[in-house]
Amino acid sequence: MIDTLTLARPAPTAKSGERPFVKMHGLRNHFVIFDRREDRRAFTRSDIVRICDPQVGIGGDQVLTIEPPSADGVAAGAPAAMRIFNIDGREVSACGNATRCVAHLLMEESGADTLALETRGGMLKCRRTGATEVSVELGPIGWNWRDFPLSHEVDMADLPVESGPLRHGIGLWIGNPHVVFFVDDLSAVDLARDAAPIHDDPLFPEGVNVGVAELVDASTIRLAVWERPGIATQACGTGACVAAFAARRKGLTTSDHFTVHLPAGPLQIEIHDTTAVMSGPVAYCCRGFVVAETVYDFD
Numbered sequence: 001m002i003d004t005l006t007l008a009r010p011a012p013t014a015k016s017g018e019r020p021f022v023k024m025h026g027l028r029n030h031f032v033i034f035d036r037r038e039d040r041r042a043f044t045r046s047d048i049v050r051i052c053d054p055q056v057g058i059g060g061d062q063v064l065t066i067e068p069p070s071a072d073g074v075a076a077g078a079p080a081a082m083r084i085f086n087i088d089g090r091e092v093s094a095c096g097n098a099t100r101c102v103a104h105l106l107m108e109e110s111g112a113d114t115l116a117l118e119t120r121g122g123m124l125k126c127r128r129t130g131a132t133e134v135s136v137e138l139g140p141i142g143w144n145w146r147d148f149p150l151s152h153e154v155d156m157a158d159l160p161v162e163s164g165p166l167r168h169g170i171g172l173w174i175g176n177p178h179v180v181f182f183v184d185d186l187s188a189v190d191l192a193r194d195a196a197p198i199h200d201d202p203l204f205p206e207g208v209n210v211g212v213a214e215l216v217d218a219s220t221i222r223l224a225v226w227e228r229p230g231i232a233t234q235a236c237g238t239g240a241c242v243a244a245f246a247a248r249r250k251g252l253t254t255s256d257h258f259t260v261h262l263p264a265g266p267l268q269i270e271i272h273d274t275t276a277v278m279s280g281p282v283a284y285c286c287r288g289f290v291v292a293e294t295v296y297d298f299d
């Protein structure tokens with residue numbers, strides 16, 4: 001029976017085995033965040049799958065954990081490290097919108113306006129640019145096929161994969177792997193129909209983030225991303241950075257300032273040589289406790 005008193009007055013502290021979380025979103029790319037700086041209990045892959053599932057957990061595009069920094073992180077002045085887990089429980093090394101959210105949380109904690117955040121994809125410089133807006137420098141952007149990894153070496157500027165209107169994709173690495181396709185009309189593209197087969201292509205044994213971009217004018221891009229492991233997110237920060245970089249690399253524009261419009265709204269991208277500075281909003285959704293049955297793999 002549901003205890004209405006308990007529902008009306010949630011317990012202020014975790015019961016045994018429960019884990020506190022914060023949920024945030026950056027342009028509706030939503031994240032369940034756990035602080036592992038003191039509570040070092042680890043999550044299994046199936047814990048993460050359940051936490052991201054809105055029907056049995058909280059619901060999110062990724063789980064993020066805040067970790068103590070490594071010795072290199074401490075030397076670089078990073079107060080913490082961030083780990084990123086996709087909805088299938090696999091760890092990945094970069095997420096632009098997540099970086100903004102966790103940077104905001106950590107800058108609120110310290111009162112600072114700048115932050116170095118350690119990630120598997122590199123040490124990222126973050127800066128507060130408004131009450132609920134953060135910018136982060138991502139990169140360097142590269143195109144080494146071994147980073148992705150690919151099943152074999154190919155021309156990264158014109159990948160040998162196509163699906164419907166998606167042709168002549170460019171492969172770019174920004175801490176995580178992306179393929180960007182430019183199309184004349186983004187509204188004619190159905191991500192599940194056209195982009196999913198690219199993600200599943202054997203050329204990408206570990207999957208790939210598939211961006212479909214329409215250059216509206218020299219500094220404006222419309223973008224939709226089929227994110228690894230197979231979801232159409234409302235916004236993809238690293239995807240926005242590589243789409244802007246790809247437009248320049250393909251010679252479609254010489255602009256270095258872009259507004260990239262994603263399904264949930266715009267991100268501002270500046271390209272400096274091979275790095276990208278992305279600015280955009282952050283917001284809290286809720287805080288609470290995940291019950292032990294969801295967090296711990298009792299299967």
Ligand SMILES: N[C@@H](CCC[C@H](N)C(=O)O)C(=O)O
Nearest residue numbers: 095096097176228236237238
């Ligand atoms: N939404 C993210 C990217 C998250 C990771 C990605 N799905 C991957 O597997 O590499 C972003 O904002 O960059």
